[in-house]
Amino acid sequence: MSRVYNFSAGPAVLPLEVLQNAQKELVDYKGCGMSVMEMSHRGKDYDAIHQEAIATFKELCGLNDDWSVCFIQGGASMQFAMIPMNFLGAGQSADYANQGTWSNKALKQAQMIGTVNVVANCQKDIPTRMPADGEFKWTAGAAYSHICTNETISGAELKKIPESGSPLIADMSSDILSCERDYSKFAMFYAGAQKNLGPSGMAVVAIRKELAEKGSTAIPTMLQYRTYVDENSLYNTPPTWGIYIFGEVMKWVKKMGKENLFKLNAEKAKKIYDVIDGSGFYRGTALKEYRSNMNVTWRLPTEELEAQFIKEATAAGMKSLKGHRSVGGIRASIYNAFPMEGVDCLVDFMKEFEKKNG
Numbered sequence: 001m002s003r004v005y006n007f008s009a010g011p012a013v014l015p016l017e018v019l020q021n022a023q024k025e026l027v028d029y030k031g032c033g034m035s036v037m038e039m040s041h042r043g044k045d046y047d048a049i050h051q052e053a054i055a056t057f058k059e060l061c062g063l064n065d066d067w068s069v070c071f072i073q074g075g076a077s078m079q080f081a082m083i084p085m086n087f088l089g090a091g092q093s094a095d096y097a098n099q100g101t102w103s104n105k106a107l108k109q110a111q112m113i114g115t116v117n118v119v120a121n122c123q124k125d126i127p128t129r130m131p132a133d134g135e136f137k138w139t140a141g142a143a144y145s146h147i148c149t150n151e152t153i154s155g156a157e158l159k160k161i162p163e164s165g166s167p168l169i170a171d172m173s174s175d176i177l178s179c180e181r182d183y184s185k186f187a188m189f190y191a192g193a194q195k196n197l198g199p200s201g202m203a204v205v206a207i208r209k210e211l212a213e214k215g216s217t218a219i220p221t222m223l224q225y226r227t228y229v230d231e232n233s234l235y236n237t238p239p240t241w242g243i244y245i246f247g248e249v250m251k252w253v254k255k256m257g258k259e260n261l262f263k264l265n266a267e268k269a270k271k272i273y274d275v276i277d278g279s280g281f282y283r284g285t286a287l288k289e290y291r292s293n294m295n296v297t298w299r300l301p302t303e304e305l306e307a308q309f310i311k312e313a314t315a316a317g318m319k320s321l322k323g324h325r326s327v328g329g330i331r332a333s334i335y336n337a338f339p340m341e342g343v344d345c346l347v348d349f350m351k352e353f354e355k356k357n358g
């Protein structure tokens, strides 16, 4: 077996033991005589997988019975549309922070539905960053407010969750369950599964039941959050395989101990940022106080050197370090499942590369 160090921003590395266990259970799940992929979503075997996945996630996030956890296809991008369709009614407005590529996409979808107040704007700032605490200009009486806790492309993360004064909704696609966070501050949060939670194919959406109930009833059934809440995401056939792997990843997080995991995440990121800060060769893309612990972004003196860096790293078994096509540079995505050994390997490589080319 030869696994590389996979720095992909998503779909991203999964815990090896989860993959190996899934492989063991692939053709005959716990003596059922069939794969999870082949079983009815109405049967008791699948039901146990579904319930346990939700329960483990709720436990890890500290969510009580006021909350529902839903599996919705279409990824985080579908949430960009569903949120305003459900909650941005005629005569209302919603607050959106424009913090980077992803929050900008979210607010553009909302603008197709209704009135949007851009409450902070640092989308195009270089160095990349998040809005400072006092920079958000929240609107009294807004239907809801929307933020992105980690901008995956720019490598900037909100270290402190702001108080918005209206129901707070957050895109946490790339930093959910990666650090200590008070999830009870939110009315809803969601993540495309393929970064920190499991395979691609769905968003995991945590929503207060009370908020789901307030959603529009004038949109198709599959677009209403209440449908997922009322039917426990079993109104239609859910992405059963993805939910199974998601549940296995949640069990892995629980076994690791989330405090241990959060500490490891900070250590992993610090190792790379320390190399950047100790060098006149590498230059971090994000302002220091907003540096992401999940997506570490930096530049080299020239684009030619960046291309060479990526080429040599790939040859040394470190894949997908190329920054997003919209910004260039280097990006190391080091989500929960990314191993410390891979970070050590990268750090050694960075030092060597600077010595040879700096």
Ligand SMILES: *Cc1c(COP(=O)(O)O)cnc(C)c1O
Binding pocket: 010, 074, 075, 076, 077, 078, 102, 148, 150, 151, 152, 171, 172, 173, 174, 192, 193, 202
């Ligand atoms: C990847 C990503 C998305 C898009 O997710 P899809 O599941 O591909 O729609 C949205 N927001 C953030 C912060 C992301 O990192």
